[in-house]
Amino acid sequence: MAVGDLVGDRAILVCCGPGGVGKTTVAAALAVDGARRGRRTVVVTIDPAKRLADALGLGSLTDTPRRIEGDWPGELWALMLDPRSTFDGLVARYAPDPGQAETILANRFYRNIAGALSGTQEYMAMEKLFELHNDERFDLVVVDTPPTRNALDFIDAPRRLSRLLDNRLFRLLMLPARTGLRAVNIATTAFVRTIGKVVGSEVVSDAVTFFQAFEGMEDGFRRRAQGVLDLLADPCTAFVLVTSPRRDAARETEFFAEKLGEAGIGVEALIVNRMHPRFAPAGVGPGEGPLHRNLADLERLADGEEAHVAGLSRRVGAPAVCVPELDTDVHDLAGLARVATYVFASAD
Amino acid sequence: MDPRTFCAQSRLIVVAGKGGVGKTTVTAAMARMAAGLGLSVLIVEVEGKTGLAAAFGAEDLEYDERELAPGIRARSLTPDVALLEYLDEHGLGRISKRLVKAGLVEVVSTAAPGIKDILILGKVKQLERAGAADLILLDAPAAGHAVSFLMSPRGLREIIRGGPLRSQSEEVLDMLTDPARCRVMLVTLAEETPVNEVVETAFALEDRVGVDLGPVVVNGLYPVLDGLETAPGTDVAPDLAAALAAAGQFRARRQELQQAQVARLAADLPLPQLHLPTLFSVDLVPRHIDELASALAAAIEALPARTEVA
Numbered sequence: 160m161a162v163g164d165l166v167g168d169r170a171i172l173v174c175c176g177p178g179g180v181g182k183t184t185v186a187a188a189l190a191v192d193g194a195r196r197g198r199r200t201v202v203v204t205i206d207p208a209k210r211l212a213d214a215l216g217l218g219s220l221t222d223t224p225r226r227i228e229g230d231w232p233g234e235l236w237a238l239m240l241d242p243r244s245t246f247d248g249l250v251a252r253y254a255p256d257p258g259q260a261e262t263i264l265a266n267r268f269y270r271n272i273a274g275a276l277s278g279t280q281e282y283m284a285m286e287k288l289f290e291l292h293n294d295e296r297f298d299l300v301v302v303d304t305p306p307t308r309n310a311l312d313f314i315d316a317p318r319r320l321s322r323l324l325d326n327r328l329f330r331l332l333m334l335p336a337r338t339g340l341r342a343v344n345i346a347t348t349a350f351v352r353t354i355g356k357v358v359g360s361e362v363v364s365d366a367v368t369f370f371q372a373f374e375g376m377e378d379g380f381r382r383r384a385q386g387v388l389d390l391l392a393d394p395c396t397a398f399v400l401v402t403s404p405r406r407d408a409a410r411e412t413e414f415f416a417e418k419l420g421e422a423g424i425g426v427e428a429l430i431v432n433r434m435h436p437r438f439a440p441a442g443v444g445p446g447e448g449p450l451h452r453n454l455a456d457l458e459r460l461a462d463g464e465e466a467h468v469a470g471l472s473r474r475v476g477a478p479a480v481c482v483p484e485l486d487t488d489v490h491d492l493a494g495l496a497r498v499a500t501y502v503f504a505s506a507d
Numbered sequence: 508m509d510p511r512t513f514c515a516q517s518r519l520i521v522v523a524g525k526g527g528v529g530k531t532t533v534t535a536a537m538a539r540m541a542a543g544l545g546l547s548v549l550i551v552e553v554e555g556k557t558g559l560a561a562a563f564g565a566e567d568l569e570y571d572e573r574e575l576a577p578g579i580r581a582r583s584l585t586p587d588v589a590l591l592e593y594l595d596e597h598g599l600g601r602i603s604k605r606l607v608k609a610g611l612v613e614v615v616s617t618a619a620p621g622i623k624d625i626l627i628l629g630k631v632k633q634l635e636r637a638g639a640a641d642l643i644l645l646d647a648p649a650a651g652h653a654v655s656f657l658m659s660p661r662g663l664r665e666i667i668r669g670g671p672l673r674s675q676s677e678e679v680l681d682m683l684t685d686p687a688r689c690r691v692m693l694v695t696l697a698e699e700t701p702v703n704e705v706v707e708t709a710f711a712l713e714d715r716v717g718v719d720l721g722p723v724v725v726n727g728l729y730p731v732l733d734g735l736e737t738a739p740g741t742d743v744a745p746d747l748a749a750a751l752a753a754a755g756q757f758r759a760r761r762q763e764l765q766q767a768q769v770a771r772l773a774a775d776l777p778l779p780q781l782h783l784p785t786l787f788s789v790d791l792v793p794r795h796i797d798e799l800a801s802a803l804a805a806a807i808e809a810l811p812a813r814t815e816v817a
Contacts, residue, residue, distance in 0.1 A: 179527030
């Protein structure tokens with residue numbers, strides 16, 4: 160399906176791919192196009208470099224949607240993900256009472272989770288997406304995702320926290336609080352002491368306190384994670400892979416598409432950013448001097464890139480939409496419009 | 508500076524940079540250059556699947572060391588295996604397998620962020636102390652993460668007040684902050700965002716980790732070609748003439764943009780630069796590594812001899 164049709168029809172567009180390929184810029188261009196098509200669009204970015212804010216010509220973004228005025232029939236809103244406050248919101252939602260929520264929010268182990276548990280950022284991105292999808296103000300959500308070094312982190316993210324809560328080690332740590340049985344207590348204490356010897360006892364007691372405070376909330380989290388996963392697999396969601404023709408980016412993208420496939424999620428569009436332009440489609444011909452040498456260099460590069468993209472497109476199972484290398488960085492709406500002319504070229 | 512002197516400045520060089528700037532390529536070229544000087548080189552990869560092995564035409568790396576090319580060995584370190592080894596060495600081998608299997612790394616690294624990193628850096632320190640090679644190259648995680656990776660021993664010192672991991676953190680920190688043992692070489696491209704990020708990373712590493720910074724490698728530069736503005740000869744077919752002119756303009760514009768970024772980098776970051784050319788290729792094969800190793804050696808030779816710091 161053409162990228163333009165996805166922007167027109169779907170409720171959620173997830174832009175993913177390796178770092179440094181211009182994912183944020185593409186997400187912003189898709190969102191602007193959504194507003195142009197009359198949709199009430201919100202775009203959420205994760206990028207700590209605040210590049211989306213730059214691309215939209217805004218100085219800064221916060222984690223509450225902010226409206227961007229422009230010459231379009233729809234609406235355009237943007238926000239920046241703050242994993243901490245999203246996570247805090249989840250805890251507040253599932254804690255049986257405000258006191259328990261407070262205990263968790265003040266716990267050192269919890270405070271570390273938002274920054275340290277691998278996949279938390281991805282999980283919170285998905286969580287935010289779920290929230291915005293259910294927000295009546297919007298009918299199209301575009302998500303820019305963290306660079307995906309490990310594809311599994313991303314798809315796995317919602318499941319990861321429930322898995323952490325189900326962890327056998329945690330079960331052991333929590334046993335004293337649960338049963339109070341003396342026999343269990345001794346065994347567990349020895350076990351905990353052993354871990355404490357290596358990592359320091361404060362770390363262990365923080366963890367124990369956290370999991371004791373978390374008692375009874377696992378179910379809520381698990382159901383929520385399942386809801387997010389269902390939404391990702393729903394036909395109203397489209398995954399857009401953004402990449403560049405560089406060797407390492409292409410390899411990562413392919414790996415990621417494979418993992419999405421294993422999770423039962425298809426890639427509906429492949430956008431290859433920063434292609435070198437082709438100057439001599441008819442061939443270079445013989446010649447001497449810097450002009451000839453340069454043309455030969457650039458054509459050789461374009462040949463290599465095109466071959467890479469053709470292979471990638473075949474293996475990913477989606478046609479490639481190519482955006483050429485622009486001669487300046489994209490940092491305003493005019494720049495986004497330039498990107499958009501290439502992204503949506505095939506739709507016209 | 509003599510490349511031999513350059514390589515002898517510290518046994519460990521951490522190669523760091525934003526994703527997509529060619530960190531792994533630079534690591535490979537550096538290894539090739541040093542091996543060419545007769546030094547033994549060990550490359551340590553920490554993120555897996557970097558394509559380093561492929562650049563030498565070899566299979567993906569594993570935890571156990573392997574020879575990639577004459578004089579160049581490489582291995583991939585993962586926190587799980589490093590932890591097993593660590594527990595073993597601290598007399599906890601009996602329960603270690605069970606702990607790791609039960610997800611200890613994930614639990615503990617949630618409790619104290621940075622433990623994964625310290626396990627890896629601890630292993631690197633052990634290799635450095637043992638003199639595992641004349642030169643050890645650590646292909647670090649991508650930019651933003653490189654700072655937290657190298658910050659981990661400082662961070663952990665705050666959290667953990669005693670025990671073996673605390674002393675481990677202190678020993679790693681000693682290595683990182685000793686210029687005679689360790690340097691960081693940053694890699695970037697001559698583009699706006701990568702230049703911004705490398706400047707930010709450099710200051711963060713110096714201020715927050717206290718690590719010594721080597722020269723910055725600027726990768727992927729168009730070799731400057733003069734004469735791009737001249738008109739194609741009259742004997743050239745019109746189509747080709749147009750293509751030559753357009754391609755020439757494109758190249759001239761890119762060169763100009765790159766030179767502007769190189770100048771901006773020099774102004775914002777007072778570190779010597781090593782320039783590496785683009786190879787006009789999407790693939791990386793052993794021949795490319797050789798070319799880049801020669802370019803790297805030439806760039807190092809062009810550096811002034813290091814002035815002694817009191």
